Amino acid sequence: MTLWHWLADPLAYPFMGRALLASVMVGVVCSVLGTYIVLQGMAFFGDALAHAILPGVVVAFLLGWPLEVGALVFGVLTAIGIGLLSEREEIKEDTAIGIVFAGSFALGVALLSTVRSYATDLTHILFGDVLGVSNGDLALIFGLGLLVLVTVFAFYKEFLVLTFDPMLAMVLRLPARFLRYLLLVLLAVTIVVSLQTVGVALMLAMLITPATAAFLLTRRLPVMMGMAALIGAFSNVTGLYLSYYVNVASGPAMVLVATAIFLLVYFLGPDRGLVWQWRRHRGRQRVVAPR
Amino acid sequence: MPIFHAHAPHRTGVPALELERVTVHYRSDVPALEDVSLRVERGELVAIVGPNGAGKSTLFKVIVGAVKPTRGAVRIYGSQPGGHICISYVPQRSQIDRRFPVTVADVVMMGRVGKIGLFRWPSRQDWELVHRALAQVGMETFADRPIGELSGGQQQRVFLARALAQEAELILLDEPLTGLDMPSQRAIMTILARLREQGITILVATHDLNLAADHFPRMVLLNRRLIADGSPEEVLTPEHLAQAYGGHLHVLPTESGALILADTCCSHGEPPPLPLGRDGGAGADASRREER
Numbered sequence: 001m002t003l004w005h006w007l008a009d010p011l012a013y014p015f016m017g018r019a020l021l022a023s024v025m026v027g028v029v030c031s032v033l034g035t036y037i038v039l040q041g042m043a044f045f046g047d048a049l050a051h052a053i054l055p056g057v058v059v060a061f062l063l064g065w066p067l068e069v070g071a072l073v074f075g076v077l078t079a080i081g082i083g084l085l086s087e088r089e090e091i092k093e094d095t096a097i098g099i100v101f102a103g104s105f106a107l108g109v110a111l112l113s114t115v116r117s118y119a120t121d122l123t124h125i126l127f128g129d130v131l132g133v134s135n136g137d138l139a140l141i142f143g144l145g146l147l148v149l150v151t152v153f154a155f156y157k158e159f160l161v162l163t164f165d166p167m168l169a170m171v172l173r174l175p176a177r178f179l180r181y182l183l184l185v186l187l188a189v190t191i192v193v194s195l196q197t198v199g200v201a202l203m204l205a206m207l208i209t210p211a212t213a214a215f216l217l218t219r220r221l222p223v224m225m226g227m228a229a230l231i232g233a234f235s236n237v238t239g240l241y242l243s244y245y246v247n248v249a250s251g252p253a254m255v256l257v258a259t260a261i262f263l264l265v266y267f268l269g270p271d272r273g274l275v276w277q278w279r280r281h282r283g284r285q286r287v288v289a290p291r
Numbered sequence: 292m293p294i295f296h297a298h299a300p301h302r303t304g305v306p307a308l309e310l311e312r313v314t315v316h317y318r319s320d321v322p323a324l325e326d327v328s329l330r331v332e333r334g335e336l337v338a339i340v341g342p343n344g345a346g347k348s349t350l351f352k353v354i355v356g357a358v359k360p361t362r363g364a365v366r367i368y369g370s371q372p373g374g375h376i377c378i379s380y381v382p383q384r385s386q387i388d389r390r391f392p393v394t395v396a397d398v399v400m401m402g403r404v405g406k407i408g409l410f411r412w413p414s415r416q417d418w419e420l421v422h423r424a425l426a427q428v429g430m431e432t433f434a435d436r437p438i439g440e441l442s443g444g445q446q447q448r449v450f451l452a453r454a455l456a457q458e459a460e461l462i463l464l465d466e467p468l469t470g471l472d473m474p475s476q477r478a479i480m481t482i483l484a485r486l487r488e489q490g491i492t493i494l495v496a497t498h499d500l501n502l503a504a505d506h507f508p509r510m511v512l513l514n515r516r517l518i519a520d521g522s523p524e525e526v527l528t529p530e531h532l533a534q535a536y537g538g539h540l541h542v543l544p545t546e547s548g549a550l551i552l553a554d555t556c557c558s559h560g561e562p563p564p565l566p567l568g569r570d571g572g573a574g575a576d577a578s579r580r581e582e583r
Binding site: 039154155160161165171215223 | 382392
């Protein structure tokens with residue numbers, strides 16, 4: 001079997017074609033937004049928000065609505081809620097996030113446990129089901145995904161200032177509060193976009209793993225975003241094929257590929273990889289020793 | 292609160308900065324600033340000195356508009372801090388994430404973001420301005436270098452270039468000389484003197500009294516309250532220093548002026564720092580509060 005056949009054959013199934021498109025879009029959107037999540041140190045927030053979306057999904061599921069609608073409404077509300085809770089300084093931010101996160105996750109699981117097909121449904125929501133992406137899902141993924149990308153592009157320099165130097169944002173009279181909430185809402189939308197592909201539990205990896213690998217490879221933000229998008233899309237597509245041929249669950253396969261790329265970059269990446277640093281270190285020692 | 296702010300016009304014939312009996316309370320009973328009145332004319336170069344926790348950072352935050360005074364009023368060129376983008380705040384070295392993926396030119400361009408406006412991209416003129424600003428601080432050859440690769444002094448110069456790109460008329464620097472070697476300190480001071488000639492007003496917060504006395508025509512000594520304001524000779528008297536630093540400081544009169552010795556041995560077990568005036572106790576406590 002040639003490589004071409006290896007790549008093209010699965011696409012004879014329409015569901016594989018849809019899954020492929022969804023994987024690429026999700027990889028790109030998550031990684032681009034993930035760049036800001038990584039730079040602002042919001043990983044825990046991202047993970048929490050992904051889990052906190054569960055009740056929305058379950059309510060939509062029980063009412064027979066599209067899951068994404070429930071997730072979107074609940075996600076945006078939770079994002080703003082956590083934002084407000086951490087603005088007041090009575091509780092530490094990570095504690096506030098933890099409480100909201102675990103509480104709403106429990107609510108979601110409790111609601112879902114009233115349904116007979118509980119176990120299967122929970123698995124799909126938790127780990128995604130990219131092979132089950134319908135045409136309607138695909139339209140939604142592309143619509144919302146493009147919306148996120150366009151917004152990130154439109155507010156590029158404002159988000160950059162806010163992330164690098166919040167004090168400057170303040171001095172320049174940028175609408176800092178608006179931008180902060182906009183970022184949270186974008187995060188909620190991104191989570192909804194990738195819900196079907198990776199599910200709630202592994203969402204965090206989509207957001208931060210490709211972005212962090214890209215972070216190690218470059219020192220310019222636009223390049224970091226581009227590289228993250230490439231790594232994200234590549235991991236997802238590779239993960240999808242792996243799941244087809246090796247017969248493992250698609251979401252975890254995608255995350256594992258991304259993790260492998262991260263580890264590769266971490267150890268072998270040019271200049272800043274551990275191996276290079278170690279070699280440089282040894283080189284320096286050798287230069288110093290004969291003196 | 293409006294999301295997008297209009298920029299206030301400047302009035303002429305008013306001081307660049309005026310604080311009128313400003314008091315700031317955070318969450319404790321002890322105010323971070325109490326009844327501070329200050330008037331700075333256009334083109335002045337002023338050192339704000341005092342021990343840690345004296346309210347230097349709070350003062351800057353009030354001027355920038357990040358903290359609202361509990362009582363009193365702040366006016367910049369005659370209007371409230373909120374309306375201005377002509378103020379530039381040069382952060383302490385430690386406040387900047389050195390691993391952040393931006394180049395020197397990117398950082399300076401950030402100063403233009405307010406002027407460029409929403410949904411627009413930097414024009415050729417903006418980039419020219421950025422490079423001219425970098426040239427003015429002698430950093431044009433570093434334009435494409437990652438910000439994290441620069442030394443402390445170079446980084447301060449880049450942030451000054453950012454202030455220039457922002458077309459700032461009031462520049463606040465928070466401990467810009469701390470941890471720099473002598474040549475770097477001198478380079479920064481030369482740039483500040485040049486900016487001053489262009490009519491830019493500059494406030495520098497520092498806890499290094501000797502350095503402030505050497506380079507600044509005017510000093511403001513602060514310890515929650517304004518203790519003294521004037522030339523170094525007027526400000527650095529034993530009475531004033533005792534008021535600001537309590538028993539932590541000793542003033543020895545010498546031929547070339549007063550020599551100030553700081554008693555820093557017992558503050559948090561740190562090695563005694565070169566700059567003067569680190570005290571522990573209540574002062575350090577207050578500075579921790581300010582960082583939020």
